[in-house]
Amino acid sequence: MAAAPEDERGTNVIGGSAHLYGPAVQARDVHGGIRIYSSAPDRLPTPRQLLPVPAHFTDRAEEQAALDRMLGTRSDDGAPQPLIVINGPAGMGKTTLASRWLHTHAPAFPDGQLYADLRGHVENGPANPGEILGQFLRAFGTPAVPADLAEQASLWRSVTANLRIAVMLDNAFSAAQIRPLLPGGSGGLVVVTSRSRLSGLAMDGARFLRLRPLGSAAGLELFIRGAGEDRVAGELPAVREIVSLCAGLPLAVCLASARLAARPGQPAASLAEELAPDEDRLTVLEIEGAGTVQKALDASYAALGPRPALLYRALGLLPVPSFDVHTAAAASGRTPAWAARRLDELVEANVLESAGPETYRFHDLVRVHARDRATATLTGTERERITRRVTDWYLWTATEAQRLITPIQLTLPRTYAHPAQWSAPFGDDRAALDWLDTRRTHLMAVLRLAAEHGWHATAWQLVDAMWPLFLRMRHYDLWIEAHRTGLEAARRDGHREAERQMLNSGAIGLSAAGRTEEAADWYTASLRAAQEAGDRRDEGQALLGLGGCRMAAGRYAEAVSDLDRAVETWSECGYPRGVALARILLGEVALAEHDHGRAIARFTLAREGLLAVSDPHDAARALAFLGRAHARAGDHVKGAAQMREALATFTASGAAHWQARTLEMLADSARERGDTTAASEFRARARDLYEVTSPADARRLG
Known part of the structure; x- marks a missing residue:
C-alpha cells in the first residue's frame, strides 16, 4: 500500500487521516515502557433533524390516518412499509403534514430522524444524492465519506442496516434522486414529499398519498388561528370569501391571515376585494394554485414596512x-x-x-x-451589490475559519469588493470547522455564483479558504469540483501562484479519491507551472505527488526518478520535512521491490528527519513502515514492536485510517510468521476501522 505524498501546505492528506483527535505524545529519547490512556471520542447525539411543526397546523386528520395505515402495512416478509410519497401542488402543506406525522411517530424510530431538502424546484437544485448521503453519513459519525456515489450509497446501507430510523426527503425532483438515499435493513421509514407524483418509485415498494386542498371548514379554522378570533369577529362571511379565494392552499391561507392581522384597521371585505382580480399569476411556475399564491404574496408584500x-x-x-x-x-x-x-x-x-x-x-x-x-x-447594479456583499461575507468568514484551523496555510491574498466590519460566528477552531462543514453546500453555491458572474479572484480565493474543510472532512466530490472551478478562475484571473495552489490541492483530492491518472495530469501541470515560476518548493511538491502516482500504478522506476528529484530539489531549497516525506515513499518502493535493507535505511532516515522537525504523526507513519520492513526482513519481534509503537501513537491521536493501515501491516506480518489467529484478529480490527474511513479498503479485506 502506497504512502501519501505531502502537500506543500504542511499536512499529509492522501491515504491518511488529516485531523488528529485526542492526546498525543511527542518525545525525543524515551526509556522504558510507554502506556497511553485516552478517553473514547464523544459520541454524536442521535440525529433529530425534523423541521418544527407550525403552531397553527390544522386538520389533515384523514391524511394522517391514511399515513398510519401505510405505516402499518406489511410486505410479504413482514417488514414495515419503508417508503411513503406525499405529493401535491406547491403550497399544499406537504412538508408540514410530513413533519407533523413523523413527529407523532418519533418514538418508533429511536435511532434517529433525518431531514434533507432535495431542492427539486429551486434555482440551484436539485440536490445531488451524494451531497445528501454525505450529510446523513456524517450525522451518524462517519468521518470520511467516499467520493463515488455507489460507494456512498453502499456505506449508507451498511451504516443503517440495523437501525430504526425515519428519513424525510423534502422537495424531491425525481425517483432517481431518491433511490441512492434509501437506507438498508427493514427497520427504517422514508417519507418523500414532491410536487411530482414520482410514480417510478412504485417499483421500490412506495405507497402514495396525493394531498388535496383543505376543505372550507379546515381553511376557515386555519385562517382564524392565524389572524386571531378577535380580529375576524363579526366578519365571518368576508373571511369565508377570502378562504374560498385561497382555493384550499394552506400557504395562501396563512399569508392572507397574516396580511389581515398586520392591518388591524382593514376590513376583511377589503382584503377579499384585493384577492379577487385574476390578471396576475406566477407564470414562472405553472402549477396548480399559483395564481392564488401570487395574489396572497402580493398582498403580504404590500403589508410589509x-x-x-x-x-x-x-x-x-x-x-x-x-x-x-x-x-x-x-x-x-x-x-x-x-x-x-x-x-x-x-x-x-x-x-x-x-x-x-x-x-x-x-x-x-x-x-x-x-x-x-x-x-x-x-437596478442590475443594486442586485449585484447585494450578491457581492454576501459572497464577500462567505469568503471573509471562511478565511477566518482557515486562520483559526490552519493558519500556516493561509498564504494567498484576499480581496473584497465591499469590505465591511464583520464578526465571525465562531470562537475556536472546532467551531470554525463545524461552521465550514454545516455550510459546505452554501459555500459551493456561492462559489458557483462567483464563477458564473466572472468574479475570478473571489472564486479561487474561496476555494483556497475552504482548504481546512477538504483537509479535515474529506468531501471528495466537493473537493474535486471546487478545485476544478478554482483552477479555471485562477487562470482567468492571471494569478500564477493561485493556479499552482489549485493544481497542488486539487491533485491531492484526486489522489485521495483514487483518481490516480487524473491526479498525475494535475501534478504534471503543477510541475510545469512551478518550473516556469522558479518556485523550487512547489516543484518538489509536484514531483512528490507524481512519484506517489507512479508508485500507486506499479511503475516503480519512474516513481524513484520523480522522488529522487524531489529530494534533490527540496534539499537545495532547504525544506528538510519534504525530504523526509519523499524518503517514506522511496522506502515503500523498496519494500514493494523486496529490497528490505534499502527500505529499512529509507524509513530510518525519514523517521529521524521528521522527528527533527517536530512532526510526530508522519514520524509514526515512517515507524510503522520501518516495522513492516524489519518484519519482512525476518526480524518479527523488532518489527512488531515498532508497528505497535506506531499504532499506539495513531490510537492516541485518533488517526483512524493509519490505525487501520498499521493493523493491516501487523496482520500480514502475523500471517507470514504463521500466527493465523493474531492475523485474523488484526485484520478484523483493520476492516472495522476501514468501514468508516475507506469503504473500498474494507471491501478489499473482505
Whole structure:
C-alpha cells in the first residue's frame, strides 16, 4: 500500500487521516515502557433533524390516518412499509403534514430522524444524492465519506442496516434522486414529499398519498388561528370569501391571515376585494394554485414596512436555500441586530419560516416572489451589490475559519469588493470547522455564483479558504469540483501562484479519491507551472505527488526518478520535512521491490528527519513502515514492536485510517510468521476501522 505524498501546505492528506483527535505524545529519547490512556471520542447525539411543526397546523386528520395505515402495512416478509410519497401542488402543506406525522411517530424510530431538502424546484437544485448521503453519513459519525456515489450509497446501507430510523426527503425532483438515499435493513421509514407524483418509485415498494386542498371548514379554522378570533369577529362571511379565494392552499391561507392581522384597521371585505382580480399569476411556475399564491404574496408584500421589504427583496437574491442573521445582515448591508429585527417581522408576516435554531428559509414560491420583487424594483447594479456583499461575507468568514484551523496555510491574498466590519460566528477552531462543514453546500453555491458572474479572484480565493474543510472532512466530490472551478478562475484571473495552489490541492483530492491518472495530469501541470515560476518548493511538491502516482500504478522506476528529484530539489531549497516525506515513499518502493535493507535505511532516515522537525504523526507513519520492513526482513519481534509503537501513537491521536493501515501491516506480518489467529484478529480490527474511513479498503479485506 502506497504512502501519501505531502502537500506543500504542511499536512499529509492522501491515504491518511488529516485531523488528529485526542492526546498525543511527542518525545525525543524515551526509556522504558510507554502506556497511553485516552478517553473514547464523544459520541454524536442521535440525529433529530425534523423541521418544527407550525403552531397553527390544522386538520389533515384523514391524511394522517391514511399515513398510519401505510405505516402499518406489511410486505410479504413482514417488514414495515419503508417508503411513503406525499405529493401535491406547491403550497399544499406537504412538508408540514410530513413533519407533523413523523413527529407523532418519533418514538418508533429511536435511532434517529433525518431531514434533507432535495431542492427539486429551486434555482440551484436539485440536490445531488451524494451531497445528501454525505450529510446523513456524517450525522451518524462517519468521518470520511467516499467520493463515488455507489460507494456512498453502499456505506449508507451498511451504516443503517440495523437501525430504526425515519428519513424525510423534502422537495424531491425525481425517483432517481431518491433511490441512492434509501437506507438498508427493514427497520427504517422514508417519507418523500414532491410536487411530482414520482410514480417510478412504485417499483421500490412506495405507497402514495396525493394531498388535496383543505376543505372550507379546515381553511376557515386555519385562517382564524392565524389572524386571531378577535380580529375576524363579526366578519365571518368576508373571511369565508377570502378562504374560498385561497382555493384550499394552506400557504395562501396563512399569508392572507397574516396580511389581515398586520392591518388591524382593514376590513376583511377589503382584503377579499384585493384577492379577487385574476390578471396576475406566477407564470414562472405553472402549477396548480399559483395564481392564488401570487395574489396572497402580493398582498403580504404590500403589508410589509419599508425595512422588512428591503430585506425580503435582498434575501430573494441569495444563492443559498437557508440563511442566518449574519447572512441577512450581509445581504442588506446592515448590522446583525438590524437584520434580526427584520427577520422577526418577516416571520410574523408568514413569508419566512424557521428551519432550525437561528436558521430561516423561504417556501419555494415565496423565494420566487421575493426574487421577482427584487428584479422589478432594483437596478442590475443594486442586485449585484447585494450578491457581492454576501459572497464577500462567505469568503471573509471562511478565511477566518482557515486562520483559526490552519493558519500556516493561509498564504494567498484576499480581496473584497465591499469590505465591511464583520464578526465571525465562531470562537475556536472546532467551531470554525463545524461552521465550514454545516455550510459546505452554501459555500459551493456561492462559489458557483462567483464563477458564473466572472468574479475570478473571489472564486479561487474561496476555494483556497475552504482548504481546512477538504483537509479535515474529506468531501471528495466537493473537493474535486471546487478545485476544478478554482483552477479555471485562477487562470482567468492571471494569478500564477493561485493556479499552482489549485493544481497542488486539487491533485491531492484526486489522489485521495483514487483518481490516480487524473491526479498525475494535475501534478504534471503543477510541475510545469512551478518550473516556469522558479518556485523550487512547489516543484518538489509536484514531483512528490507524481512519484506517489507512479508508485500507486506499479511503475516503480519512474516513481524513484520523480522522488529522487524531489529530494534533490527540496534539499537545495532547504525544506528538510519534504525530504523526509519523499524518503517514506522511496522506502515503500523498496519494500514493494523486496529490497528490505534499502527500505529499512529509507524509513530510518525519514523517521529521524521528521522527528527533527517536530512532526510526530508522519514520524509514526515512517515507524510503522520501518516495522513492516524489519518484519519482512525476518526480524518479527523488532518489527512488531515498532508497528505497535506506531499504532499506539495513531490510537492516541485518533488517526483512524493509519490505525487501520498499521493493523493491516501487523496482520500480514502475523500471517507470514504463521500466527493465523493474531492475523485474523488484526485484520478484523483493520476492516472495522476501514468501514468508516475507506469503504473500498474494507471491501478489499473482505
